[in-house]
Amino acid sequence: MPLEVPTDLLPRCPRSVAMELDNLMMALESLNLEAVEALLAAVQELGLEKWVPHRVAFWQLRNTNPLRNSYQREALQWEEAKALVAIVCRVAQQLHTVLRFLVTTYQQQLEGKLEALGMQQNQGYVDFYVDRFQELYAHRMRSPLSRPEGQELALQLLVELFFISGSGGEQRLWHSLMDGAVE
Amino acid sequence: MLQRSYITPSCALLVEGLSTVDDQQMTLLTRFICQVGGKEISGGKELLIYLTQGVSHFCQRLLSGEGAEYHHDQVKITPQGQRYHLRITSEDGEVELDLDRIQLFDLMEVLDQLCLDAQTLPDVVIPFPALRPPTSPVNPAVPAVVGITSVLAIALALWFVPIPEPKREETVPAPTPVSPVPAPVLVPKPITDPAELAKLRSDLFTLLDRAWVNTRTFTVPLTYKVTVDERGRIIGYQETPETRERLGEEAEEVLARMTEELPLETLKQQNQDLKPDRVATFTVTFDITNQLLVE
Incomplete structure (x- = not known):
């Protein structure tokens, strides 16, 4: 099902779309050290070279996030945003098992069940993900987040990635990016 | 089966x-x-x-x-x-x-x-709400009423700046046709609840941040007083005197260009028929670092 671009609207994507996509990619990087390579491989697999021809172009697209240190004042084109949505969802699907494991552990932690289940050691994986996300964020973004803010963002992105790692992921992510426009 | x-x-x-x-x-x-x-x-x-x-x-x-x-x-x-x-x-x-x-x-x-699954119940599809653009399109057929309503909007915006000494009009020239909008005598009340103000501030940031997509052409930070109604809709805006000072001689030209470049005018025009009961005013800065500040 092709992603639909709303008609009669702005020529380029709102900045919030670039921010959200960059954050999701950073969360993928925090889950897996090879995620950037996986994202670039997904470009080839999905035949999206027209929009992301090489590594530098990919980096430039991510730098449309206005919060980045290396932000260049360029807004994403709709087709570029669609390409990034497809790429993010492809890699999220590949990491579905890891996402399921981390979200399960996070849920058990929230419900206070980790100890009862004897799964305390799993907490370390969630902590590692959150710490790595915070490091990447602090390194790349110009306005730092407090520790609790960073943790909240990392965990929200983890749940988002999990929910877009299914069959309808691309459509779901695309609609959530447009959300806020929908009353 | x-x-x-x-x-x-x-x-x-x-x-x-x-x-x-x-x-x-x-x-x-x-x-x-x-x-x-x-x-x-x-x-x-x-x-x-x-x-x-x-x-x-x-x-x-x-x-x-x-x-x-x-x-x-x-x-x-x-x-x-x-x-x-x-x-x-x-x-x-x-x-x-x-x-x-x-x-x-x-x-x-x-x-x-x-x-x-196209092989099973093809009429059952994932139900998504209709996509809507982050800002609604502007109706191009409005210039006729812009004049009247911008008076209203500016009146509202000016309500928040110090009132100059009133000057009595000696004559009352009224060659214009009868206005379809009755003279606005209701003065909106300012919103004072801190929680409500915080929410309106946050909503205004999101609204402007999503709508601000044009490439920046200005070279000094631009600060506006922006007035919104209780539902967060922009009903008026006015640049601050400091902004005019910073722009110097170019002020008129740059500010005119900004009605196209910045989303304020477009957003305001969508709400020109509103007569709000309660309003809040925020200071919005479009910075040259491309950051948006709403205070």
């Missing part, structure tokens, strides 16, 4: 139906059975559609970081602590379930798989 099943680790959906065409495409549903969270939901097509709508809608809200209650027809989904409570009412009775995030995902996933 055709049967299709969709299975995820914690959820199984079985649909039974008939084909009215030749190629094994299921076009009529006789019954579905969905096992999730230790319970069983079963019913006909109507319930399946309601369930799909409810779960899809709720998961979309969750993706946006909100878990608002969903209640429509036979399906009710309520966040309860770290879990989600589903109550499904059907002819067979009422089923109540408590699902965690994983089970909710699995339920969404089996329903999505069914919706995306």
Whole structure:
């Protein structure tokens, strides 16, 4: 099902779309050290070279996030945003098992069940993900987040990635990016 | 009789139906059975559609970081602590379930798989709300009323700056045709509740941030006083005197260009017919670092 671009609207994507996509990619990087390579491989697999021809172009697209240190004042084109949505969802699907494991552990932690289940050691994986996300964020973004803010963002992105790692992921992510426009 | 099943680790959906065409495409549903969270939901097509709508809608809200209650027809989904409570009412009775995030995902996933399966019930698709642009398009056929309404908007904006000494008009020239808008005698009250102001501030930031997409051409920070009504709609704006000072001689030219470049004018024009009872004014700065500040 092709992603639909709303008609009669702005020529380029709102900045919030670039921010959200960059954050999701950073969360993928925090889950897996090879995620950037996986994202670039997904470009080839999905035949999206027209929009992301090489590594530098990919980096430039991510730098449309206005919060980045290396932000260049360029807004994403709709087709570029669609390409990034497809790429993010492809890699999220590949990491579905890891996402399921981390979200399960996070849920058990929230419900206070980790100890009862004897799964305390799993907490370390969630902590590692959150710490790595915070490091990447602090390194790349110009306005730092407090520790609790960073943790909240990392965990929200983890749940988002999990929910877009299914069959309808691309459509779901695309609609959530447009959300806020929908009353 | 055709049967299709969709299975995820914690959820199984079985649909039974008939084909009215030749190629094994299921076009009529006789019954579905969905096992999730230790319970069983079963019913006909109507319930399946309601369930799909409810779960899809709720998961979309969750993706946006909100878990608002969903209640429509036979399906009710309520966040309860770290879990989600589903109550499904059907002819067979009422089923109540408590699902965690994983089970909710699995339920969404089996329903999505069914919706995306072209061989089964092609008329059942993932229900998404219609996409709407982040800012509504401007109606191009409005210039005739702009004059009258911009008077109203500027009047509202100026209400918040110190009132100059009133000058008595000696003559009252009124060659213009009768205005369709009665003279605004109601003065809106300022909003003072801190929680309401905080929400309006946050909404205004989101609104402007999403709408500000043009490449920046200005070279000094531009600060405006922006007035919104109690629902956060922009009803007026005015640049600050400091901004004019910073711009110096170029002020008129740059500010005129900004009505195109910045989203303020477009957003204001959408609300030109509003007569708000309560308003709040914020200071908005479009910085040359491309940051947006709303105070």
